[in-house]
Amino acid sequence: MSDNEQYMLTEQGQTLLVKARGDWTFENAKVLYERLSDWQDSTDLTEVRYDFSEMTELDTSGAYLLARVLEGAEGERRSWNIDQGSKGQMTLMKAACEALRGDPPTHTRQWYDTLIRLGIATERFGKEVWETLAFIGHFFSVLGRLLLTPTKIRWKSVVALIEDVGLDAAPIVMVLSFFIGAVIAYMGANLLASFGASVFMVDLVGFAVLRELAPIITAILLAGRSDSAFTAQIGAMKMRQEIDAMTVIGLDTYETLVVPRAIACVVVTPILTFLAMMSGIFGGMLVAWSGGADISPVMFLGRFREAIDLTQFGVGLVKTPIFGLIIAIIGCRQGLAVTGSVESLGSRTTTSVVQAIFAVIAVDAMFAILFYQIGV
Known part of the structure; x- marks a missing residue:
């Protein structure tokens, strides 16, 4: 048995246990090399097991030094295994051990x-669903x-978050909805003009913007902007x-972090959706007037009042608080699932945006089916 402040070597039968501590990096490689060189290994050892639970840093120099204990008498190479260590340490140590042993590439x-990979992804999905359900239960309690x-x-946090989530996001939501309404109007004008029914472009813009496009565009923008934030x-x-x-x-x-954000999103999402609706309809009206359809604003608004009732407006707004709650x-x-690494923060932020957009679209589809079944 050999004990040192940065490693401990223990023989158990024909197995050598190597417990590394501290930093195994290029800066102290010379000292570590001299200390390991002073240790005379036994010739009857056939296996080496590594424990990196107390190691703080490892680079290629440290990995090579640790792999040297695989060398036995007369050039023989011992088998090896890593009992404890991070994924990065295991990957680096595997490369060093395979290079020292001269192992061929793994096929x-x-x-x-x-x-x-499918099994790992399924396990991760099940764990994610379980933890999300537990979080939702705790949140509602x-x-x-x-x-x-x-x-x-x-309430002070709620008001500050309403300004951050809602007021600051209003310009981008309105601009995007304006262009969406304009695009829908152009498509309707080109399609319906061939049937001599250009006036029905107003119906298309009204139904599309009020029922679906304004709510879903607002929710997706919030998912990309506020959810990631x-x-x-x-x-x-969490990292600090x-x-x-x-x-x-x-x-x-x-109480401190989650509930204020949820309340702010529930309050803000209908307001942003209303602004998106008005902006989208204005974009469609502007295209109808100046885009070649020859529909004046007065005629547009008259047809709009005739064809679109408040039910369509209510259908678009009633689901927006649910979208806001899902996003928050x-x-x-x-955010609470982030660990101590920057990589975890980036990964969780990406996952957050993807999950929020997917959940919003899935819930919107459920609402569409529900409204169709009840005849709304």
Whole structure:
């Protein structure tokens, strides 16, 4: 047995246990090389097992030094395994050990690797669904408790978030909806002019913008803008251990971070959707007037009042609070799932946006089916 401040070598039968500590990098490679060279290994050892649980840093120099213990008497090469270590450490150590042993490249089996990746993805999906359901349950229990005692809600945070999520996002939402309404009007004008029914372009713009396009465009923009911001903000707090500090001083993470964002999104999403509706209709009216359809604003608004009733307006607005709640929950849940690495923050932010957009579109499809079944 050999013990050192940066490693411990222990023999168990024909197995050598190597427990590395601290930094195994190029800066201290010379000292580590001399210390390992002083250790005389036994010739009857056939296996080496590594434990990197107490290692802080590892580079190619350190990996090569650790791989040297695979050398036995008369040039023989021992088998090896890694008991504990991060994914990066295992990858680097595997490359060093295989290079020292002269192992040939690993031949992959495409069908086998595909099934492995499919299994890992399925396991990850199941875990993600389970953790999301647990988060939703915890969130609604906290929200219900706060609604019974509204004085505990952090209204200053809610107002600040409404400004950040809603007021700051209004220009981009309105501009995009304006162009969407204009595009729909151009398409309708070109298509319906061949039938001599250009006036029905007003119906097309009204139904499309009010029922579907304005709500879904608003939700997607919020998912890309605010949802990613929620994940990045909470994830950065998690990395700096601010959330742990909040827990230590007795603050509930859900009350402080999640509920205010959810309330802000629920309040803001219908307002932004209304602005998107008005902007989209204005874009369609402008195209109808100046785009060759020869439909004046007065005629456009008259046909609009005749063909579109308040039901279409209500159908578009009634689902927007659900969209806002989904966006807030997913953004906060992914932020709280961030670990201590920058890679985790980027990965969770990307996952947050993708999940939010997917969930919004899926829920919108469910609403469309529901409204069709009840005849709305």
